Amino acid sequence: MNNAVTPSGIRLELRKLFLKSEPVRGYTLLSPTLLAMILGLAMPLVVLFTLSFWLQEYLDFIRTFSLANYVEFFQKPIYVKLLLKSIRISGMVTIATVLLAYPMAYFIAFRVKSNKLIWLILITVPFWTSYLLRVFAWKIMLGYNGVINSGLKSLGFLTEPLAFLLYNPTSVVITLAHAWAAFAILPIYVSLEKIDRSLLEAGRDLGENAWMTFLRVTLPLSLPGVIAASLLVFIPTVGDYVTPSLVGGPRGIMIGNIIQSMFGQSQNWPMGAAISVMLMFTVAAMIGLFLWGTHSYRKRVA
Amino acid sequence: MEHDAIISFQNVSKHFGKVKAVDHASFDIQRGEFFSLLGPSGCGKTTLLRMVAGFEMPSSGEIFLDGQPMSVSPPNRRPVNMVFQNYAIFPHLDVRGNIAFGMRKSGLSKGDLNKRIDEVLELIKLPGYGSRGADELSGGQRQRVALARALIKQPKVLLLDEPLGALDKKLREQMQIELRQLQQQLGITFLFVTHDQEEALTLSDRIAVMSEGQVLEIAAPSQLYESPSSRFVADFIGTMNFFEGTVTAITANNMTIATQVLGEVRTTCEESFPLGAEVWVAIRPEKFRPEFTSPARDIDSIEGRMGPSAYLGDRSHFYVHIANRDDPVLVALQNLEGSVHQLSRPDQPVWLRWSEDAVVVLAKD
Numbered sequence: 001m002n003n004a005v006t007p008s009g010i011r012l013e014l015r016k017l018f019l020k021s022e023p024v025r026g027y028t029l030l031s032p033t034l035l036a037m038i039l040g041l042a043m044p045l046v047v048l049f050t051l052s053f054w055l056q057e058y059l060d061f062i063r064t065f066s067l068a069n070y071v072e073f074f075q076k077p078i079y080v081k082l083l084l085k086s087i088r089i090s091g092m093v094t095i096a097t098v099l100l101a102y103p104m105a106y107f108i109a110f111r112v113k114s115n116k117l118i119w120l121i122l123i124t125v126p127f128w129t130s131y132l133l134r135v136f137a138w139k140i141m142l143g144y145n146g147v148i149n150s151g152l153k154s155l156g157f158l159t160e161p162l163a164f165l166l167y168n169p170t171s172v173v174i175t176l177a178h179a180w181a182a183f184a185i186l187p188i189y190v191s192l193e194k195i196d197r198s199l200l201e202a203g204r205d206l207g208e209n210a211w212m213t214f215l216r217v218t219l220p221l222s223l224p225g226v227i228a229a230s231l232l233v234f235i236p237t238v239g240d241y242v243t244p245s246l247v248g249g250p251r252g253i254m255i256g257n258i259i260q261s262m263f264g265q266s267q268n269w270p271m272g273a274a275i276s277v278m279l280m281f282t283v284a285a286m287i288g289l290f291l292w293g294t295h296s297y298r299k300r301v302a
Numbered sequence: 303m304e305h306d307a308i309i310s311f312q313n314v315s316k317h318f319g320k321v322k323a324v325d326h327a328s329f330d331i332q333r334g335e336f337f338s339l340l341g342p343s344g345c346g347k348t349t350l351l352r353m354v355a356g357f358e359m360p361s362s363g364e365i366f367l368d369g370q371p372m373s374v375s376p377p378n379r380r381p382v383n384m385v386f387q388n389y390a391i392f393p394h395l396d397v398r399g400n401i402a403f404g405m406r407k408s409g410l411s412k413g414d415l416n417k418r419i420d421e422v423l424e425l426i427k428l429p430g431y432g433s434r435g436a437d438e439l440s441g442g443q444r445q446r447v448a449l450a451r452a453l454i455k456q457p458k459v460l461l462l463d464e465p466l467g468a469l470d471k472k473l474r475e476q477m478q479i480e481l482r483q484l485q486q487q488l489g490i491t492f493l494f495v496t497h498d499q500e501e502a503l504t505l506s507d508r509i510a511v512m513s514e515g516q517v518l519e520i521a522a523p524s525q526l527y528e529s530p531s532s533r534f535v536a537d538f539i540g541t542m543n544f545f546e547g548t549v550t551a552i553t554a555n556n557m558t559i560a561t562q563v564l565g566e567v568r569t570t571c572e573e574s575f576p577l578g579a580e581v582w583v584a585i586r587p588e589k590f591r592p593e594f595t596s597p598a599r600d601i602d603s604i605e606g607r608m609g610p611s612a613y614l615g616d617r618s619h620f621y622v623h624i625a626n627r628d629d630p631v632l633v634a635l636q637n638l639e640g641s642v643h644q645l646s647r648p649d650q651p652v653w654l655r656w657s658e659d660a661v662v663v664l665a666k667d
Contacts, residue, residue: 201357202390204377206404206455213378216403220394298394 052273069274101184109192167249184229191225314363341512383452589660
């Protein structure tokens with residue numbers, strides 16, 4: 001008993017603990033990532049949270065607790081309006097992306113018999129160029145004298161270029177949906193790939209046609225992938241500011257642009273922090289709602 | 303047996319690329335029959351079953367289901383249901399949801415449907431399991447749910463694709479009895495695919511033995527076992543000792559065959575062969591009676607030496623070396639007195655006797 005107090009005894013005890021306890025080994029394995037997460041994620045969040053209760057006075061912070069930023073957030077209609085608009089645009093992006101990604105994922109999972117890897121690699125090809133370049137590419141595509149307009153004009157379909165293609169929410173949706181497609185295809189592909197093919201045959205065998213079998217078997221079983229895809233697209237795009245500022249124009253502005261300007265030209269970091277915190281909570285609440293909704297859908301589909 | 307075919311295969315062939323999975327299959331399955339497709343893996347039995355279900359289309363020929371040609375019907379429009387090899391229980395639905403899956407268009411009210419499901423759960427001996435999730439079921443229970451899900455549709459034919467393969471031996475034997483009872487109780491035609499010859503013998507009214515895409519023989523289990531029509535069938539169903547021979551004499555109900563190993567073999571075999579025909583003489587291991595003293599007559603018996611033996615619980619296998627034959631002859635004996643295997647002392651002389659009607663004569667191809 002007493003030999004446990006000596007250094008070698010302690011080492012022995014630690015070793016025993018390490019070998020005996022699954023959680024200890026688990027956390028040890030996790031520790032580098034955990035450390036990085038805490039340093040890179042939790043700490044800035046704490047800073048952001050604290051900052052949101054301060055006030056800005058010229059170049060200095062007033063470091064007394066104040067809810068003034070949050071009051072302003074709800075008093076000036078622009079913030080809530082922009083938040084709702086961002087959610088709407090991001091929601092449209094998510095729906096568009098998942099709708100585009102699902103057939104692609106379905107095709108690779110069910111129709112491609114060999115060389116699936118090549119297809120999966122091809123999906124990542126757009127990522128070989130930078131995000132910025134892809135956004136600019138869409139600007140070139142959709143612009144007033146862009147590829148689509150000049151193409152249609154030279155074919156004689158148009159006399160005047162279409163003005164509604166660029167600098168509006170739709171162009172933001174198009175650009176973001178394209179930029180995030182791969183993030184949606186992969187999780188949906190994985191969940192489709194996992195579906196036992198005999199389940200689809202069972203659906204047909206029990207009297208359902210191909211479409212109903214899809215609705216009653218394939219879709220519910222691929223729902224985890226659809227949920228993952230939706231979250232992977234919705235969460236990053238709702239706070240995006242690059243795409244809206246490049247292709248959105250004045251009408252395509254999103255909440256990310258305001259946050260950026262608060263930390264930039266407007267020099268009001270506490271307000272920017274407060275908007276960020278509000279965005280974070282809203283997104284978290286929406287995800288909670290979404291997960292609850294899909295969960296009850298899965299229960300109901302029976 | 304009434305001549306009322308529920309399924310009729312007419313010249314059905316199926317090719318996958320250059321592989322002939324099924325080659326000109328033509329036979330009928332009678333209404334209410336327990337019919338098995340038996341053969342080694344890759345013989346085409348599952349392909350044949352999947353063509354009845356509609357998952358594969360014949361390359362040529364036609365399948366008639368209750369008189370209707372099936373080549374234009376998708377799987378969901380066929381009055382058949384399938385129990386899949388891995389059961390294919392929907393993992394996102396509970397037992398009740400699985401069983402109700404095919405009843406969406408049944409027109410039953412919710413209350414009536416629930417009553418039907420309860421009845422079916424009773425039938426498969428899983429009452430009260432309705433709200434269990436698919437992952438909370440054992441292999442045997444999944445199998446029953448798969449059965450219930452198909453039976454509630456009241457199919458004209460129930461298709462079973464090696465449904466007992468994944469179960470352990472005890473459970474498999476129990477399910478065999480239950481399947482047979484269920485089939486007799488419901489009167490539904492069962493089309494059963496298996497590679498397990500014992501299972502096919504236990505369950506079936508008739509068995510079709512398949513090999514390399516061809517149906518070799520269709521017969522009742524006892525006929526298939528006692529008087530198979532080809533060497534492949536004789537070898538595949540149970541075990542068999544084969545001896546080469548030539549027909550030397552034929553009388554009204556007797557035939558004599560000269561063999562190098564067994565000497566003159568007389569048989570009551572009904573198959574007719576011409577005089578001088580080269581044939582296989584086949585005798586089942588359990589049809590040999592070993593004796594340890596020389597018999598009075600040397601006809602219908604052969605002398606040998608005891609080789610290795612194997613104790614199998616209910617019976618023992620002895621290998622007996624016989625002159626002029628490289629492979630030992632297999633003899634099976636019921637362990638009636640508990641310790642038959644003790645009789646086997648290596649190299650002990652033994653006389654194997656058989657009766658005339660135990661001899662099967664098969665054409666040499």
